[in-house]
Amino acid sequence: MPNQKRQRVLIMGAAGRDFHDFNTALRHNDQVEVVAFTATQIPNIDGRRYPPELSGPLYPEGIPIYPEDQLEDLIRQHQIDDVYFSYSDVSHEYVMHLASRVLAAGAGFRLMNPRLTMLKSSKPIVSICAVRTGCGKSQTSRYVLEVLQKELGFKNVVAVRHPMPYGNLAAQAVQRFATYEDMDRHDCTIEEREEYEPYVERGAVIYAGVDYEAILREAEKEADIIIWDGGNNDLPFYLSDFHIVVTDPHRPGHELRYHPGETNLRLAAAVILNKVDTADFQNVLTVQDNIRSVNPDATVIQAASPIFVDDPAAIRGKRVLVVEDGPTLTHGEMAYGAGVVAAQKFGAAEILDPRPFAVRSIAATYQKYPGTGTVLPAMGYGGDQIADLEETINRSDAELVIIATPIDLGKIVNIKLPSQRVRYEYQGIGQPALADLLKERFG
Numbered sequence: 001m002p003n004q005k006r007q008r009v010l011i012m013g014a015a016g017r018d019f020h021d022f023n024t025a026l027r028h029n030d031q032v033e034v035v036a037f038t039a040t041q042i043p044n045i046d047g048r049r050y051p052p053e054l055s056g057p058l059y060p061e062g063i064p065i066y067p068e069d070q071l072e073d074l075i076r077q078h079q080i081d082d083v084y085f086s087y088s089d090v091s092h093e094y095v096m097h098l099a100s101r102v103l104a105a106g107a108g109f110r111l112m113n114p115r116l117t118m119l120k121s122s123k124p125i126v127s128i129c130a131v132r133t134g135c136g137k138s139q140t141s142r143y144v145l146e147v148l149q150k151e152l153g154f155k156n157v158v159a160v161r162h163p164m165p166y167g168n169l170a171a172q173a174v175q176r177f178a179t180y181e182d183m184d185r186h187d188c189t190i191e192e193r194e195e196y197e198p199y200v201e202r203g204a205v206i207y208a209g210v211d212y213e214a215i216l217r218e219a220e221k222e223a224d225i226i227i228w229d230g231g232n233n234d235l236p237f238y239l240s241d242f243h244i245v246v247t248d249p250h251r252p253g254h255e256l257r258y259h260p261g262e263t264n265l266r267l268a269a270a271v272i273l274n275k276v277d278t279a280d281f282q283n284v285l286t287v288q289d290n291i292r293s294v295n296p297d298a299t300v301i302q303a304a305s306p307i308f309v310d311d312p313a314a315i316r317g318k319r320v321l322v323v324e325d326g327p328t329l330t331h332g333e334m335a336y337g338a339g340v341v342a343a344q345k346f347g348a349a350e351i352l353d354p355r356p357f358a359v360r361s362i363a364a365t366y367q368k369y370p371g372t373g374t375v376l377p378a379m380g381y382g383g384d385q386i387a388d389l390e391e392t393i394n395r396s397d398a399e400l401v402i403i404a405t406p407i408d409l410g411k412i413v414n415i416k417l418p419s420q421r422v423r424y425e426y427q428g429i430g431q432p433a434l435a436d437l438l439k440e441r442f443g
Contacts (some may be wrong), residue, residue, distance in 0.1 A: 007031060014041060015165050028056060118235075121239070140303075140434075144434070165175050170241060228240060233261035250334070252287050278341060323409065325406060351374055359388050359395070376392065401419040403419055
């Protein structure tokens with residue numbers, strides 16, 4: 001209809017899914033006007049603009065990004081018709097509280113249809129996702145990579161990682177990492193390096209960025225097969241030929257209570273029931289029953305995440321400071337991770353509470369996520385926060401630092417205290433075996 005008023009839309013996000021939803025479903029839709037994004041979860045992403053280089057001809061000045069706490073004011077001030085919720089790893093209750101805020105402010109509340117945002121590839125795609133942050137997705141992805149390379153003989157395995165655009169969005173539209181120098185050149189944060197380094201170490205290429213259709217087309221040029229390496233508990237951005245979803249019996253019931261993790265679970269071809277070696281047996285059964293209740297056709301695979309340290313004897317009897325993966329502790333809501341398991345397993349005398357030593361942004365992280373236990377989240381969203389993390393570690397009076405981040409933190413942070421790094425890998429238990437399923441599908 002001529003002169004029809006465009007729907008005025010606000011997108012709630014965290015610098016990831018929100019941009020992808022816009023790019024794939026709304027960027028060229030002249031029936032919709034995206035007035036603004038809101039941002040949460042990740043520090044220092046509000047106050048920016050989604051740049052005109054990415055926003056397209058309908059948005060020649062780009063699109064502003066505001067803090068989520070301005071939600072109601074933005075709806076009223078800009079006469080917003082609909083709000084799209086576009087971020088991950090939050091409870092169903094949390095989503096509906098936001099919906100109530102939006103409805104009360106006078107707008108509609110919507111979730112994007114995943115079929116509008118999953119891009120089709122000319123190459124086969126295997127996706128690895130999860131029902132929560134911290135389930136063990138990273139080690140599962142590394143295992144899948146090795147099976148594809150060594151057992152199935154794919155010469156060119158290319159990974160594409162869920163977005164983590166914490167810098168210049170236009171410059172980060174398409175990022176390719178094949179060397180450590182690539183990570184330095186792109187000023188990668190700790191969180192980014194944790195995801196990229198394992199692929200580079202294994203001779204694979206990994207892409208990330210903002211514009212995931214442009215990324216896919218670049219990846220297709222050099223890939224025989226593509227791994228979608230998911231973030232948080234988000235859905236894949238690409239249409240998958242084999243969708244693997246990881247669950248965690250340390251948090252039984254979360255697989256049915258968090259968005260969009262439950263959707264992931266319902267879409268899975270194979271479900272990894274991880275950490276069965278350290279979880280309570282009844283919790284393992286609970287998760288297994290929940291999987292069967294919503295996705296009876298999925299193949300369920302039991303797995304463990306065994307831990308390794310260079311010198312277990314160095315931990316025995318020591319007062320230790322444990323540094324764990326940051327997002328797992330914060331919005332992943334885990335009070336501990338592999339570092340605490342290693343400290344207990346190898347006989348640490350005491351696990352120190354890091355909070356008395358926390359400075360600036362690290363102290364603010366504890367205030368924002370009070371459920372974090374007596375462990376230090378390896379927060380590193382930018383140079384200032386990395387410096388705060390370094391100062392917090394070195395202010396402690398620990399006899400030993402246990403580092404349970406996916407990368408060697410010592411390459412980025414100058415840790416002046418003795419340290420031991422914890423590694424953890426995927427280990428399938430019994431049958432069915434994930435390698436056999438991959439061979440059946442892609443062999």
